[in-house]
Amino acid sequence: MGRLQIPKGSLCRALRGALPCGLSSVGLASCSGGVLDPLGPVGAENATILIDSAVIMLAIVVPTILLAFWVAWRYRASNPRGEYLPYWSYSGRVEAVVWSIPTLTVMFLGGLIWIGSYELDPFRPLPSKVRPLEVQVVSLDWKWLFIYPQQGIATINQLVVPAATPVHFSITSASVFNAFFVPRLGSMIYAMPGMVSQLHLQADDPGQLLGISAQFSGDGFSDMQFQVKSVPAADFGAWVASVRGTGPVLDRAAYAELLQQAQRVPPSTYGGIDPQLFLAVANQQIAPGPGPQPGGPHHAGREVSTSGKD
Amino acid sequence: MLGKLDLSAIPLSQPIPLITSFVVILIAVAVLILITAKGWWPYLWHEWITSVDHKRIGVMYCLLGVVMLIRGFADAIMMRTHQALAIDAPGYLPPEHYDQVFTAHGTIMILFGAMPLVLGFMNFLVPLQLGVRDVAFPTFNSVGFWLTASGALLVNVSLFVGEFARTGWLPYPPLSETTYTPGVGVDYYLWAVQISGVGTLITGINIVTTVLKMRCPGMSFLRMPVFCWTALASCMLIVATFPILSATLAMLTLDRYLGWHYFTNTAGGNPMMFVNLVWAWGHPEVYILVLPAFGIFSEIFSTFSGKPLFGYRSMVAATLFICIVSMMVWLHHFFTMGAGPAVNTFFGISSSIIAVGTGVKIYNWIFTMYGGRVRFEVPMLWSMGFIFTFIIGGLTGVLLAIPPADFVTHNSMFLVAHFHNVIIGGVVFGIFAGLEFWFPKAFGFRLHEGWGKVAFWFAFIGFWVTFTPLYVLGLLGMTRRLQHINIEAWRPWLYISVIGVGILILGVISQVMQLVVSIRDRETLRDVTGDPWDGRSLEWATPSPPPFFNFAVMPNVEGEEAYWGIKLRAVETQQLSPEPKYEPIHMPVNSPVGFFTAFFTTVFGFAMVWYIWWLASVALVAAFVGFVVFAWRDIHEFEVPIEQVASVDRARRAAREALLEKLTRQEVLP
Ligand code: HEM
Ligand SMILES: [Cu+2]
Ligand SMILES: [Cu+2]
Numbered sequence: 013m014g015r016l017q018i019p020k021g022s023l024c025r026a027l028r029g030a031l032p033c034g035l036s037s038v039g040l041a042s043c044s045g046g047v048l049d050p051l052g053p054v055g056a057e058n059a060t061i062l063i064d065s066a067v068i069m070l071a072i073v074v075p076t077i078l079l080a081f082w083v084a085w086r087y088r089a090s091n092p093r094g095e096y097l098p099y100w101s102y103s104g105r106v107e108a109v110v111w112s113i114p115t116l117t118v119m120f121l122g123g124l125i126w127i128g129s130y131e132l133d134p135f136r137p138l139p140s141k142v143r144p145l146e147v148q149v150v151s152l153d154w155k156w157l158f159i160y161p162q163q164g165i166a167t168i169n170q171l172v173v174p175a176a177t178p179v180h181f182s183i184t185s186a187s188v189f190n191a192f193f194v195p196r197l198g199s200m201i202y203a204m205p206g207m208v209s210q211l212h213l214q215a216d217d218p219g220q221l222l223g224i225s226a227q228f229s230g231d232g233f234s235d236m237q238f239q240v241k242s243v244p245a246a247d248f249g250a251w252v253a254s255v256r257g258t259g260p261v262l263d264r265a266a267y268a269e270l271l272q273q274a275q276r277v278p279p280s281t282y283g284g285i286d287p288q289l290f291l292a293v294a295n296q297q298i299a300p301g302p303g304p305q306p307g308g309p310h311h312a313g314r315e316v317s318t319s320g321k322d
Numbered sequence: 323m324l325g326k327l328d329l330s331a332i333p334l335s336q337p338i339p340l341i342t343s344f345v346v347i348l349i350a351v352a353v354l355i356l357i358t359a360k361g362w363w364p365y366l367w368h369e370w371i372t373s374v375d376h377k378r379i380g381v382m383y384c385l386l387g388v389v390m391l392i393r394g395f396a397d398a399i400m401m402r403t404h405q406a407l408a409i410d411a412p413g414y415l416p417p418e419h420y421d422q423v424f425t426a427h428g429t430i431m432i433l434f435g436a437m438p439l440v441l442g443f444m445n446f447l448v449p450l451q452l453g454v455r456d457v458a459f460p461t462f463n464s465v466g467f468w469l470t471a472s473g474a475l476l477v478n479v480s481l482f483v484g485e486f487a488r489t490g491w492l493p494y495p496p497l498s499e500t501t502y503t504p505g506v507g508v509d510y511y512l513w514a515v516q517i518s519g520v521g522t523l524i525t526g527i528n529i530v531t532t533v534l535k536m537r538c539p540g541m542s543f544l545r546m547p548v549f550c551w552t553a554l555a556s557c558m559l560i561v562a563t564f565p566i567l568s569a570t571l572a573m574l575t576l577d578r579y580l581g582w583h584y585f586t587n588t589a590g591g592n593p594m595m596f597v598n599l600v601w602a603w604g605h606p607e608v609y610i611l612v613l614p615a616f617g618i619f620s621e622i623f624s625t626f627s628g629k630p631l632f633g634y635r636s637m638v639a640a641t642l643f644i645c646i647v648s649m650m651v652w653l654h655h656f657f658t659m660g661a662g663p664a665v666n667t668f669f670g671i672s673s674s675i676i677a678v679g680t681g682v683k684i685y686n687w688i689f690t691m692y693g694g695r696v697r698f699e700v701p702m703l704w705s706m707g708f709i710f711t712f713i714i715g716g717l718t719g720v721l722l723a724i725p726p727a728d729f730v731t732h733n734s735m736f737l738v739a740h741f742h743n744v745i746i747g748g749v750v751f752g753i754f755a756g757l758e759f760w761f762p763k764a765f766g767f768r769l770h771e772g773w774g775k776v777a778f779w780f781a782f783i784g785f786w787v788t789f790t791p792l793y794v795l796g797l798l799g800m801t802r803r804l805q806h807i808n809i810e811a812w813r814p815w816l817y818i819s820v821i822g823v824g825i826l827i828l829g830v831i832s833q834v835m836q837l838v839v840s841i842r843d844r845e846t847l848r849d850v851t852g853d854p855w856d857g858r859s860l861e862w863a864t865p866s867p868p869p870f871f872n873f874a875v876m877p878n879v880e881g882e883e884a885y886w887g888i889k890l891r892a893v894e895t896q897q898l899s900p901e902p903k904y905e906p907i908h909m910p911v912n913s914p915v916g917f918f919t920a921f922f923t924t925v926f927g928f929a930m931v932w933y934i935w936w937l938a939s940v941a942l943v944a945a946f947v948g949f950v951v952f953a954w955r956d957i958h959e960f961e962v963p964i965e966q967v968a969s970v971d972r973a974r975r976a977a978r979e980a981l982l983e984k985l986t987r988q989e990v991l992p
Contacts, residue, residue: 045798045799045809045811046797046798046799047730047731047797047798047799048797055730057726058726058727058729058730059730061724061726061727062721062724062727062730062731065720065721065724065727066717066721069717069720069721070717073713073714073717076684076685076688076713077709077710077713079688080684080687080688080691080706080709080710081706081710083688083689083691083692084691084696084698084706087627087691087692087693087694087695087696088695088696088697088698089628089695089696089697094693094694094695095693096628096693096694096695097629097692097693097694098628098629098693098694099629099630100629100632100692100693101629101630101631101632101633101634101690102632102633102634103689106632106633106685106689107633107636109685110633110636110681110682110685110686110689111636111678111682113681113685114677114678114680114681114682115678117677117681118671118674118675118677118678118720121674121720121724122670122671122674122675124724125667125670125671125674125723125724125725126667126670126671128724128725128726128727129663129664129666129667129670129725129726130663130667131726132725132726132729133662133663133666134660134729135660135662153502187496187502187587188494188495188496188497188502188587189494189496189497189593191658191732191733193801195730195798195799196799198729198730199658199726199729199730200658200729200730200732201658201659201660201729202656202658202659202660204593204594204659205496205587205593206587206588207594209659209660210660222799222809224799224801225801226658226732226733226734226801227733228421228489228490228497228733228802228803229497230421230488230497230502230503231417231418231421231488231805232417233417233803233804233805234417234804234805234806234807235806237808296587296588299588300496300587300588302501303501303502303503303504304502304504
C-alpha cells in the first residue's frame with residue numbers, strides 16, 4: 013500500500029529485495045528478521061525511504077570518493093604529468109558548484125523528510141477498511157505487558173495480532189524509558205512513564221516476529237524481548253477465546269507483582285483484566301515500579317540485581 | 323566518618339576489575355619509584371606540573387587523551403569479545419558489569435580521550451599559529467587542564483572503589499535516578515563530568531579570548547590558518563553549550579542527593595526535559611570534537627599538496643555555518659519520542675543541512691590536492707583515510723536524520739556504526755594525523771615513517787572490518803547495549819567484528835612501536851630545521867621544539883599563509899630578513915594553583931560520591947582558598963634577558979640559513 017508517492021523506482025525495489033537476502037545469505041541465515049525485510053505497510057515505507065535516500069546519496073557520494081582518489085593519485089608528487097599549480101586556490105565557478113551539489117541534494121532530501129515525517133507519523137491511523145485492534149502496552153522492569161481492552165485479556169512478553177488488520181498501540185511505561193520495536197513491522201516509539209505514545213502498525217501476513225526494547229533500561233534489558241505472532245484473523249478469534257477466562261486475572265494485585273523487577277520473564281496470559289488499569293498506569297494513579305529492592309548481599313555503593321546472575 | 327564507604331566497595335569477588343586494579347596500581351607504583359629513583363621530581367614539578375606554558379599544557383592534554391583512549395579501547399575489546407561469546411550463552415560479563423563497561427567506554431572516549439586530545443591540539447597550536455607567546459590566561463589554562471585530569475582520575479577510581487554508572491554515557495532519567503540506580507556509579511559519573519566540564523569551559527574561554535584578542539601584528543582574522551578558525555568555532559560551542567551540560571547534571575545531582583524532582587518519574591519531574599537538555603549539549607559536543615579535526619586536515623591537505631588551501635573563505639564560512647547549525651539539530655537524537663511530524667521535519671531538515679557545510683569542506687580538500695604535488699607521507703594517509711571514511715559516515719548520518727528511516731534504525735547497531743564512522747574516521751583519524759604532523763614540532767624529532775604507515779593500514783582496515791558488520795546487524799534489527807543475544811542470524815557478523823578488533827589491536831601495537839622506535843632512533847630522526855614538512859603557517863617558523871617564549875620577536879604578517887610568505891621572500895632574496903633588535907621578554911611565572919585546585923576537587927568529588935560530608939566541605943574550602951591565595955600573589959611575570967633571547971634566536975637563524983640553502987638547491991619552491 014504505497015502511501016508515499018515519492019520515487020519508488022524499480023531499482024529500489026530490486027535493491028530492497030536483494031539486500032537483506034544477499035546480506036544474510038552471506039551470513040548463512042535465512043532471509044528474515046531485518047528492517048529491510050518488512051512484513052507490513054509501515055515497515056515497507058520505512059525500508060523504501062531508507063533505501064531510496066541511500067541510493068540518492070550514493071549517487072553523489074561514490075563519484076565524490078572516486079574524484080578524491082583520482083585527484084590525489086593524479087597529482088602525486090612523483091607523477092610528472094600532473095601539472096603543478098602552486099597558486100591555484102580559488103575559483104568562483106568551482107565554489108558555486110561545490111556549494112550547490114550538497115545544497116541541491118539536501119533540498120531534495122528535505123522534501124523527502126517533510127513528506128515522510130507526515131506520512132509515517134506514528135500517531136497517524138493507517139488507512140484501512142478493517143477496524144483497528146486496540147492494544148495497550150506497558151513497559152515494566154523488565155517485561156512487556158500487552159492489554160487487549162476490546163477482548164478483555166492481557167499477555168506478558170507475547171503479542172498476538174490478526175494479520176492484515178491495523179493495530180493501534182497505546183504505549184506507556186511503568187518504570188524507565190523503553191522503546192517499543194518490532195523490526196519487521198517498522199517504526200519504533202518510546203515508552204515513557206506518565207505519557208502515552210501512539211503507534212499504528214500492521215502485519216500483512218501471518219508470521220512469527222521478534223519484538224524488542226530499543227532503549228536501554230537497566231540490567232534486564234537484553235531479555236526485554238517479546239514474541240510477535242501474526243495469525244490469520246480467524247485464528248486470532250480462536251486464540252482470544254482460548255485465553256479469555258483461563259488463568260489469572262490482571263487486577264491491581266496481579267499488576268503490583270508485575271511492578272517488581274524480574275529478568276527473563278517467560279510469556280504468559282491473563283484471562284481477564286481491570287479495564288481501568290492502563291489509564292491508571294499512564295496517569296500514574298498507580299505508582300511506577302519501585303526499582304531494585306533490598307535483599308541479597310550488601311555491597312557498599314554497589315548495586316545488586318534482584319534476580320539471579322548470568 | 324567514611325559515609326557509605328567500607329571494604330565491600332573493593333570488588334574482591336570480581337576478578338576482572340580486581341586484577342585490572344592490581345595491575346594499574348602496580349604500574350603506577352613502579353612509575354613513581356622510577357621517578358623518585360632517577361630524581362625526576364624537581365624536573366616534573368617545575369617543567370610540567372606547575373608549567374603554564376601552553377605547549378607543555380597541550381602536550382599533557384594529549385598524553386592524558388592517549389592514555390584514556392587506551393583505557394577506552396580496553397573496554398571496547400571487552401564489549402566486542404563479550405558479545406561474540408554471549409550468543410545463546412552468558413558470556414563473561416554479567417549485566418551489572420557489562421553495563422558499566424559500555425557506559426565507561428562512551429564517557430571515557432568522548433570526554434576523557436577525544437576531548438583532551440582536541441583541547442591539547444588547540445592549546446599547543448593556536449598561539450604558535452597566531453604568532454604569539456602564550457594563551458590569554460596562562461594560569462587559568464593550567465587550572466583547566468588539571469580539572470580535566472581530576473575528572474579522568476575519578477572515573478578511573480570508580481573501577482577500584484565502588485562502581486561506575488550503568489546507564490549509558492548519557493544517563494537518561496528516570497533510569498539514572500536513585501529509585502532505579504541507587505549505587506554510587508551515577509554519582510561518580512556526575513562529579514567526574516561536572517569537574518572536567520568546568521575545566522573544558524575554562525579552556526574554551528581561554529582559546530576564544532586568545533583568538534579574538536591576541537593575534538600578532540598583521541594577523542587579521544582572514545589571515546588566520548583554518549585550524550585557528552576551527553578552534554575558535556569549537557571553543558565558541560564549548561562556551562555556549564558546556565554550561566547547559568553543567569546545569570543539566572547539576573539538576574540530576576539535586577534529584578539524587580536532595581530528593582528533588584527535576585527529572586523524576588513522579589512528583590512532576592520531567593525526564594524528557596533531561597533528554598532535550600543533554601542533547602542540546604550533546605550534539606554540539608560532537609562538532610566541538612570534529613571541527614578542530616577538520617582544521618587539522620585542512621593544514622595537512624594544503625601542506626602535503628604544496629598549495630594553499632582551496633577556497634579558504636569558503637572553508638571559514640562552512641566552519642561558522644556548521645558551528646551555528648549544530649546547535650539547532652539536537653532533537654534528531656530522539657525522533658522516536660513522538661514529538662510530532664512538524665517538529666521532526668524541522669530537525670530532520672536542519673540536521674541534513676549540516677551536511678552541506680561538511681560537503682563543501684570535502685570538495686575544498688579535494689580541490690586543494692588538484693594541481694598540487696601530493697606527498698603521501700603518514701599524515702596524508704590518515705587524511706585520505708578520513709575522506710573515505712567520513713563521507714560514508716556522513717551519508718549514514720543523513721540517513722538517520724530522516725525521521726521515518728530513523729524510526730527503524732534508532733539505537734540500533736546501525737547507529738553505533740554511524741557514530742563510530744564519523745568519530746573514528748573524523749576525530750580519531752584527525753588526531754593521529756595531527757600527532758604525526760606536529761610531533762616533530764613538539765619534541766624535536768620525527769616519528770618513524772614505516773611504523774606509522776603500518777599503524778595507519780591496520781587502523782583503517784581494522785576500522786572497516788569492525789564496523790561494517792555493525793551496519794548489517796543494525797539492519798537485521800539488532801539494538802545496541804545487549805548483554806546477551808539469542809538470534810542465530812547475528813552470529814557471523816559479531817564474529818567478523820571481533821576479527822576487526824583484532825586488526826585494530828595490531829594497529830595500536832604498531833602505533834606504540836612507532837613511538838618506541840622513534841625515541842630509540844631520535845638522533846637520526848632529529849628535525850634540525852624546525853620545518854620538517856615544508857610547512858606554511860607560523861608554527862614552522864620556530865625551532866623544534868619551540869623555545870618557551872615561542873617567538874623572539876613578534877612576527878609581522880603580510881598575507882595569508884604567514885610562514886610561506888616569509889619562506890618565499892627568503893628564497894627570492896637569497897637571504898633571511900635582517901637580524902631584529904632583540905628586547906627582553908616577559909613571560910608568566912609557573913604556578914601550582916591548577917594542580918592544587920584539582921587535587922582538592924578530586925578529593926571533593928570522591929567525598930561527595932561516598933557521602934563523606936566533612937571531607938567534601940574541607941576539600942571544597944581548600945580548593946577555593948587555593949584560588950584566593952593565588953589571586954593575592956604580587957609577582958606574576960619574569961623577564962627573559964636579552965642575551966638569552968638573542969642566543970636562542972641566533973641558533974634558530976643559523977638553522978634557517980641551512981634550510982634556505984637546501985630549499986634553493988632543491989628548487990622545491992616555485
Ligand atoms: C553529516 C552530518 C551528521 C548527521 C546528519 C548526523 C546525524 C545523526 C543522527 C540523526 C543521530 C541520531 C540517531 C539516533 O539516535 O537514532 C546521530 C547520532 C550520533 N552521531 Fe551523528 N550525524 C552527523 C555527523 C556526526 C559527527 C561529525 C559526529 C562526531 C564527530 C557524530 C556523532 C554522533 C554520535 C556520537 C551519535 C550517537 C550518540 C548516542 O546516541 O549515544 N555525528 N547522528
Ligand atoms: Cu514523553
Ligand atoms: Cu547529533
